[in-house]
Amino acid sequence: MKWAKAWRLSDIILIALIGIFFGAIFMGTNYVYDVLTAVLAPVGLSGLANELLLGLWCMPGMLAGYMLRLKGSATLGELLAATVEMFFGGQWGISTLISGVTQGFGAELGYIVTRYKHYDWLGLTASALTTTIVTFGWDLARNGYFKLQLWLLILYFVVRFCSMFLFGGVLTRLITDLLDRSHVLKSTHTN
Amino acid sequence: MNPSIKLLLLFIIALEISFTMIISLNITLVILAMIYLLAHRTKLRTIGWLLIVPLLPAIGLWSTQYINGSGNKTLMAWVLFTRIYAFVFTGATFTLTTNILQLADALEQNWHLPxxxxxxxxxxxxxxxxxxxxxxxxxxxxxxxxxxxxxxxxxxxxxxxxxxxxxxxxxxxxxxxHGFVEDAPRTHYRHSVLCWQDWAILIIGVGLLQVGIFLVPWV
Incomplete structure (x- = not known):
């Protein structure tokens, strides 16, 4: 458990709090998901609702990885958010946890392939791409995507990447820029 | 039952049904979970809620396969429809009977989570x-x-x-x-026990799942 040594109690609480805060904000988007699903279901494209919003749900992991810069922070950030969601009003049960692991690990992978050195657009884009690939691989099985027609698969993949890049990349960058300007991260940012 | 073992069992079930395409197995899991929930005095209203909430995404998945799928569209549509319910109900057997405190205790005491x-x-x-x-x-x-x-x-x-x-x-x-020291050994007020019955339930549960997936000739 060498990686665990780098984590301080306040880091752990911080990452869990951010996950819960984001979860509380996302709850306000549930209606967007419901409306989109209901509108798109009759034409068999309801997956688009999921694809469009998935970047938002993967944001805690990508942001935690980018902000805390500790090994495992992206995975842990997303996993903690999922654990809390599972107990608090999440009706998806254990599959929330599995999604949390895949999303968190997907985000982490982007930072791993850039060797935890590129905390810039390269790292963020890599993270958005790996999150898209890993979660898409999981959805091939879980949501039966492997049975879909090819054009739809490509459409879903592209939309998912755009969503990841917009929410996990651009929005994360805008948020962390605000944090940098306010100099609040001095204590944790240097790790 | 030890929460960590329960979680592990449900995790394995969720993982395995994600890769199988057996409608009757999904329904069986829903029914078993429902019996478990009723035995634990879950309110009927809660169960009704569990039936209604996943309906919209389930219909979405169903129609996606039915309209834009390939191969045996109807089969896949119903597999995904029932799979969502299997996720929700097996998951509920954990979240409605266990709280996060019990899980944290088990992970810390039985699995040496820092x-x-x-x-x-x-x-x-x-x-x-x-x-x-x-x-x-x-x-x-x-x-x-x-x-x-x-x-x-x-x-x-x-x-x-x-x-x-x-x-x-x-x-x-x-x-x-208040005296919390990171990485220092602790004594415990609430004890989480992990006994052989827990392991037995896990092994039997996983075994039954394999029987359900590979041996039972579902129609």
Missing amino acids: SKFAYGVLAAYNLVPKIQHEVQIIRTAGLMRGQQLSFWSPKLYFKAILVSINWSQNLAQAMTS
Whole structure:
């Protein structure tokens, strides 16, 4: 458990709090998901609702990885958010946890392939791409995507990447820029 | 039953049914989970709610396969429809009968999760109601200055993170001042036991699942 040594109690609480805060904000988007699903279901494209919003749900992991810069922070950030969601009003049960692991690990992978050195657009884009690939691989099985027609698969993949890049990349960058300007991260940012 | 073993069993079930295409198996799991929930005195209203909430995404998955699928479209459509319910109901057997405190105890005492993770997350979890309130405060404060903070506004998240940083430091200080020492051995008031019955249930459960997947000739 060498990686665990780098984590301080306040880091752990911080990452869990951010996950819960984001979860509380996302709850306000549930209606967007419901409306989109209901509108798109009759034409068999309801997956688009999921694809469009998935970047938002993967944001805690990508942001935690980018902000805390500790090994495992992206995975842990997303996993903690999922654990809390599972107990608090999440009706998806254990599959929330599995999604949390895949999303968190997907985000982490982007930072791993850039060797935890590129905390810039390269790292963020890599993270958005790996999150898209890993979660898409999981959805091939879980949501039966492997049975879909090819054009739809490509459409879903592209939309998912755009969503990841917009929410996990651009929005994360805008948020962390605000944090940098306010100099609040001095204590944790240097790790 | 030990929460960590229960979680592991349900995790294996969720993982395995994600890769199988047996409608009757999914339905069997839903029925078994429902019996378990009723035996644990779950309210009928809660069960009704569990049936209604996944309906929209389930219909969405169903229609996607039915209209845009390939191969045996009807089969896959119903597999996914029932799979969602299997996820929800097996998951509910955990979340409706176990709380996060029991799980944290089990992971810490039986699986040697560092106590800072167990108690750190618990500390944050107990703030959930306060966090929901705080999000409203941030939004209202924005409105007072004529700013509509929506879920795509960086400012909303920025303010949430500021509050998180503040609270996390306060909480960590409070825990330290109450005698919590990171990475130090602890004694326990609540004991989490992991006995051979737990392992037996896990092994039998996983075994039965394999029988259900590979041996039973479902129609």
